[in-house]
Amino acid sequence: MANVLIIAEHDNAALGQGTLSTVTAAAEIGGDVDVLVAGHDCRSVADAAAALPGVARVLHSEAPHYEHPTAEDMAALVTELARGYSHVLAPASTFGKNFLPRVAAGLDVAMVSDIVGVESADTFRRPIYAGNAIATVQSQDAIKVVSVRATGFDPAATEGGSAAVESLEAMPHADIAEFVDESLTSSDRPELTAAEIVVSGGRGLGSGENFQLIERIADRLGAAVGASRAAVDAGFVPNDYQVGQTGKIVAPKLYIAVGISGAIQHLAGMKDSKVVVAINKDEEAPIFEIADYGLVADLFEALPELESELDKTG
Amino acid sequence: MKVLVPVKRVVDYNVKVRVKADGSGVETANVKHSMNPFDEIAVEEAVRLKEAGRVEEIVAVSLGEQSSQETLRTALAMGADRAILVATDEALQPLAVAKALAALVEREQPGLVIAGKQAIDDDANQTAQMLAALLGWGQGTFACGVELGDDAVTVSREVDGGTQTVRLKLPAVVSTDLRLNEPRYVKLPNIMKAKKKQLDVIDAGELGVDLAPRLTTLNVAEPPKRQGGVKVASVAELVEKLRNEAKVI
Ligand SMILES: Cc1cc2nc3c(=O)[nH]c(=O)nc-3n(C[C@H](O)[C@H](O)[C@H](O)COP(=O)(O)OP(=O)(O)OC[C@H]3O[C@@H](n4cnc5c(N)ncnc54)[C@H](O)[C@@H]3O)c2cc1C
Ligand SMILES: Nc1ncnc2c1ncn2[C@@H]1O[C@H](COP(=O)(O)O)[C@@H](O)[C@H]1O
Numbered sequence A: 001m002a003n004v005l006i007i008a009e010h011d012n013a014a015l016g017q018g019t020l021s022t023v024t025a026a027a028e029i030g031g032d033v034d035v036l037v038a039g040h041d042c043r044s045v046a047d048a049a050a051a052l053p054g055v056a057r058v059l060h061s062e063a064p065h066y067e068h069p070t071a072e073d074m075a076a077l078v079t080e081l082a083r084g085y086s087h088v089l090a091p092a093s094t095f096g097k098n099f100l101p102r103v104a105a106g107l108d109v110a111m112v113s114d115i116v117g118v119e120s121a122d123t124f125r126r127p128i129y130a131g132n133a134i135a136t137v138q139s140q141d142a143i144k145v146v147s148v149r150a151t152g153f154d155p156a157a158t159e160g161g162s163a164a165v166e167s168l169e170a171m172p173h174a175d176i177a178e179f180v181d182e183s184l185t186s187s188d189r190p191e192l193t194a195a196e197i198v199v200s201g202g203r204g205l206g207s208g209e210n211f212q213l214i215e216r217i218a219d220r221l222g223a224a225v226g227a228s229r230a231a232v233d234a235g236f237v238p239n240d241y242q243v244g245q246t247g248k249i250v251a252p253k254l255y256i257a258v259g260i261s262g263a264i265q266h267l268a269g270m271k272d273s274k275v276v277v278a279i280n281k282d283e284e285a286p287i288f289e290i291a292d293y294g295l296v297a298d299l300f301e302a303l304p305e306l307e308s309e310l311d312k313t314g
Numbered sequence B: 001m002k003v004l005v006p007v008k009r010v011v012d013y014n015v016k017v018r019v020k021a022d023g024s025g026v027e028t029a030n031v032k033h034s035m036n037p038f039d040e041i042a043v044e045e046a047v048r049l050k051e052a053g054r055v056e057e058i059v060a061v062s063l064g065e066q067s068s069q070e071t072l073r074t075a076l077a078m079g080a081d082r083a084i085l086v087a088t089d090e091a092l093q094p095l096a097v098a099k100a101l102a103a104l105v106e107r108e109q110p111g112l113v114i115a116g117k118q119a120i121d122d123d124a125n126q127t128a129q130m131l132a133a134l135l136g137w138g139q140g141t142f143a144c145g146v147e148l149g150d151d152a153v154t155v156s157r158e159v160d161g162g163t164q165t166v167r168l169k170l171p172a173v174v175s176t177d178l179r180l181n182e183p184r185y186v187k188l189p190n191i192m193k194a195k196k197k198q199l200d201v202i203d204a205g206e207l208g209v210d211l212a213p214r215l216t217t218l219n220v221a222e223p224p225k226r227q228g229g230v231k232v233a234s235v236a237e238l239v240e241k242l243r244n245e246a247k248v249i
Helices: A017-029 A043-050 A071-082 A094-107 A211-221 A229-233 A299-312 B037-051 B068-078 B094-108 B127-135 B188-194 B235-244
Strands: A003-007 A032-039 A057-062 A087-091 A111-115 A117-120 A123-128 A133-139 A144-148 A164-167 A177-184 A197-201 A224-227 A254-258 A275-280 A293-296 B002-006 B009-011 B033-035 B057-064 B082-087 B112-116 B138-148 B152-159 B162-169 B172-176 B198-203 B215-221 B230-232
Touching: A003 A017, A003 A071, A003 A094, A017 A032, A017 A087, A017 A117, A017 A144, A032 A043, A032 A071, A043 A057, A043 A164, A071 A094, A071 A177, A071 B138, A087 A094, A094 A111, A094 A144, A094 B094, A094 B127, A094 B138, A094 B152, A111 A123, A177 B138, A197 A211, A211 A224, A211 A254, A211 A299, A224 A229, A254 A299, A275 A299, A275 B235, A293 B235, A299 B235, B002 B037, B002 B094, B009 B068, B033 B037, B033 B068, B037 B057, B037 B068, B037 B112, B037 B138, B037 B172, B057 B068, B057 B094, B068 B082, B068 B188, B068 B198, B082 B094, B094 B127, B112 B127, B127 B138, B127 B172, B138 B162, B152 B172, B230 B235
Parallel strands: A003 A032, A003 A087, A032 A057, A057 A164, A087 A144, A111 A144, A197 A224, A197 A254, A254 A275, A275 A293, A293 B230, B002 B057, B002 B112, B057 B082, B082 B198, B112 B172, B138 B172
Antiparallel strands: A117 A123, A123 A133, A133 B215, A177 B162, B009 B033, B138 B152, B152 B162
């Protein structure tokens, strides 16, 4: 029977959304599920993990060097632990992508990246070629190391479980790599990958200042703000706004693309959204081929109008 | 210092790939191939480090069919000094690529490996991290800034919430993100010069490492198709439809 270890992503205060989707993927694999919470002063996270339905055990490992763990330190801890499991899962975020391949190599097993579906305990579906094809792959290894794309699985419930929390001794810090610092974008808006509505802007916005037009719509809808790579490259918004093959993958209830042409690499990050709206002045823009509602218009007229329309009633 | 740069030949990023009718894979015959875009960034970074006097030699490496020689010639034209093709007709998975690269690192003894963060065909995002693990080296993945010192490299990394900086002891592995640099256009005289640079071909079998695939692809299918919807005539109509038809706001 399967015996799954999930590596929780968190900020030492709360569990990340991606972890909840990973719990759902684990449930589809079946068997026992343990969750590793490695961090610093992160007891509240361990308790939150213990409340997830279906979790048997939470392994709580505390150390100063787990506050901002390096891939080297995470991998050292997880590789040791992994030998007792049939599956090791983590969210396919920059956190999971960073250390999981190290774990797989340490165990001399393959890794399955970015799964969007579970066929059976050893067979998974994952996108390749920027999501233009879906591969079904089977692993022959004794331990399956898998990263889980959050949009592929509904988030698990956050209460109902009552797992035991056990403490796990930390591994010594590996001095080949040191965390130096971090600068995180702060925002009062919902997190891009977890938001129900996303409003994204592209090169068509023309400047960072003009992104206020996008932000005003987002604030009226309680939405997150995203961007195309062209908008990020042009310096309109920070890099963590990027949606796409190499940015964030989102699948909100509503995705509004403004001044975005719809390159394959952008579509790869948003085409699983439930409803897509495109606003673009070029009626030939490829984004219209996948939009449920297309508006051919100049965004500098359409956005202010949208703002007042949203203010009317609702 | 010597830098090793692994470069992969992939279907060009502008090609809209087609899934084969028998579900065995995607159509790669007669479609344009080029260097994986992240690897171009890796070559560019190595060349800039050399131009800045931090690096003496750049060795580009590719694993794959003979046609990957083309990709290596591009790397040479961009400014790599020498190239190695590890020839094989088998499609190698990231763990196998990492093992082969680790064997080459043993031979070449570079102080730094700069790889791409992800190959845009398998979208695996694994090889650099696996290589670092096999070598016991530090890793700086998703790099948007690289500062190379004498015994350490400082790497700024693109992470989900913003950016993070790590410092790695050398030797180390770096993987590139899109914003690290903008690769140069290759000029014709450099293409001519590249033809004379050294390109060694070795058989993958010679490396003496286990390259067998661990994952079996059972099927490759088209993703669910999104149907285009309707055009709306006005902002008012759009809002009305979102409220009453789609019921999403
Ligand atoms: C390896 C690789 C990875 C990549 N990864 C990503 C990724 O993750 N995410 C991503 O987004 N891209 C990615 N790209 C880039 C991608 O190929 C496109 O270049 C990019 O998505 C284009 O952004 P855009 O649509 O904003 O710009 P453009 O293609 O320039 O489109 C701008 C659009 O705005 C419209 N417009 C202009 N002015 C107005 C106006 N006043 N009113 C209304 N509409 C207007 C235009 O009609 C046009 O359609 C990647 C590329 C590569 C090679
Ligand atoms: N066959 C290959 N030949 C050379 N380099 C490769 C090969 N496969 C992967 N790489 C390197 O590893 C990086 C990540 O690839 P992947 O892990 O497959 O997404 C690429 O950007 C290349 O730098």
